[in-house]
Amino acid sequence: MTTKSDLPGDLVEEEILSRVPFTSLRSVRSTCRKWNALSKNRIFGKAAARNQFLGFMMMNYKVCSIQFDLQGIRNRVDFVNNPSVKQVSILDHIEVSQVLHCDGLLLCVIKNNTGLLVWNPYLGQTRWIQPRQCFDMFDRYAIGYDNNRNHKILRIFGEHQTVLGYEIYDFSSSSWKVSYVTPDWSIRFYQRGVSLKGNTYFVGQTVNENMEADILLCFDFTTERFVPPLPLPYPCDDETVSLSCVRDEQLAVLYLRWEVWVTNKIDPYAVSWTKFLRHHLGFSVHIYDGSFFIDEEENVAVVFDLDDFKGDRRRYQTAHILGQDRYLKSVNIGEAQDLDKPYEPGSPTLRRLFRPLVSSSYVPSLVQLQINQPDKEKESDHY
Template sequence: MSDLPEDLVEEILSWVPAISLKPLRSTCKRWKALLKEPRFNEKHFRKAPNQSCVVMLKEYRLFPMSIDLNVVPPSIEFKGALDLKSSRLNSEQLDIAKVFHCDGLLLCITKDNRPVVCNPYLGETRWIQHENGYKRYSRFALGYENNKSGRTYKILMFYEFNRRVSGFEIYEFSSNSWRVVNDPIWVRICYSGVTLKGNAYWISGGKDHSLRSFDFTRERFGRLAPTCQKCGYMALSVVRDEQLSVLHWSVGSAEVEMWVTNNINTEAELSWSKSFAVDMQSSSPFTSLLIDEEKKVALCCDSCFFPYRKVYTIGEDDEYHVEIPYLTDPVLLHYTNPGEGSWWPLFFNYVPSLVQIQS
């Protein structure tokens, strides 16, 4: 390939999955420099096939999962936890209570409520500092602004009081600084959020369970179509980087429903449709991820405060299988303060990428 024109080499490498590019960084200095260029990273992210894996946050660590839907019942196996160190000089592993995923970057909120951004694939870690420190009830989200030069990654921080949030600030990676955002909106957020196409989404409280979004380009909150009119517990997740899905469990009912939106990038008004429903009997699912929309199969688990603490695969026609316990450390079964500093079970699709943590 050394005899090929540079633009052709770049085009070829832009189609190679990220997981296969990592060893190529040591091939030659020219390739190593190319793989670090933000322009190439942007091109690679658009063209290369995504080789995603399901990751679960449990016991303050992030565990990749091996899932086989071609056997009955489907098999689930936890692999070793991702190696997320405090820094290159400190081998201590991060204690993660919450996490946001965007383009291969992980915004991890630690047990003591401090934000740190990691790229596990590249082995990069960056602590996000604030001159005034972080309040006890600070909340965070990761996203990006689309501009002419590509994607500019940002972090949203807001403060929560009495289940309502205000006091918005934005951190920009390019300037390494925080600034206040004067969005007058007050929102009530009850469920864990996700990032899709650069914007953050949450399900808000209230009678209609509306969808709240934050546009990182315009730096404004928005209110989208409600997911369901019935009260109950919900969990929000992303489908193939195109749609949102919601697991809904009504209070007093054994039925668990999976709802899916139309594609987020369309100009049409956001709409929801029920994918399938399952009778889970006495189960209490807390978080979920739609892992196969064609087969209509979802991965879910109950809250760590319910007695089951198991991972499930559920599917239409009332087919579901109780798989395995997801807690192994008996010490973590007991919490002195479950509201703050505690991890909550969470699934997401992690896609390795060459996106660097901008300095």
């Protein structure tokens, strides 16, 4: 009778474990000590990941995984009838207002600005980040790394739109350092940054002759500075809604009127763009809600948004799958929290800031985090 120990190592590692879905990793790790040890030093499920999208989103201030297969999407209804969305159990105890992704790590901004949590979904590790003084509702965040692969967190502070300075948290030293600046550009508090090749890009605004124009801002985590602004495909104020990355190689931008552009070239000091697709749907993406990713093999963009209020005053989180040939399929993911209530009593202007949907194309990572919670071996139900 053949047992696991009789199987050739190459067969186990290259053929069997590479095809394990990420959602089954916890079961694999519990099979035997050897497989558990292998999973902490090698990425399992790489072959399975090539044929599916695995990301994370927020529903009612909880972090959820979302998984679906885009291959043959035009001929299948599986994703429409049964999208795989599941709440992450390891984060059950917290409410999150924002999620950011870099290098397989997720930075979770805790609701009410009480702290930051970094999570490695593949290894099941977490790390709490405490503020130097305090966090604020208008803070903007990013996560990245320098040329030595040292991971860092950026916290931009200021008012509704004004940037007054920023802080850098260094994972290796577990400390913050602060820089005060007076830039000739701004970043709106609802704009989420996107990390690409270790650096983070934001949609910002500059003022020329009393006219605002959208620009692309890059924060270089090696020099720990913002570099000179770069151009967007076209600088239309209040038109840009969201940034995304493509396989950590390209940057993509989504405009309100359902137009997506991707970069031909991108580095902190130079960028060029090409149009990926444009749809005419008769309505706009919500500027506070929209997030997206693109699949170049299938020539589609998947845009996550909140639809308009229904007759019962409920709103639903929706994924719109858009093809370059004007293909369109919309998927109801689930009902959103009652967003007609202000986030804080007396602060109705903050209603739209904390819309619960964020998407991130996830790539597993072996980056180790210092685990500072009592249950050091706890893992989520998914990994």
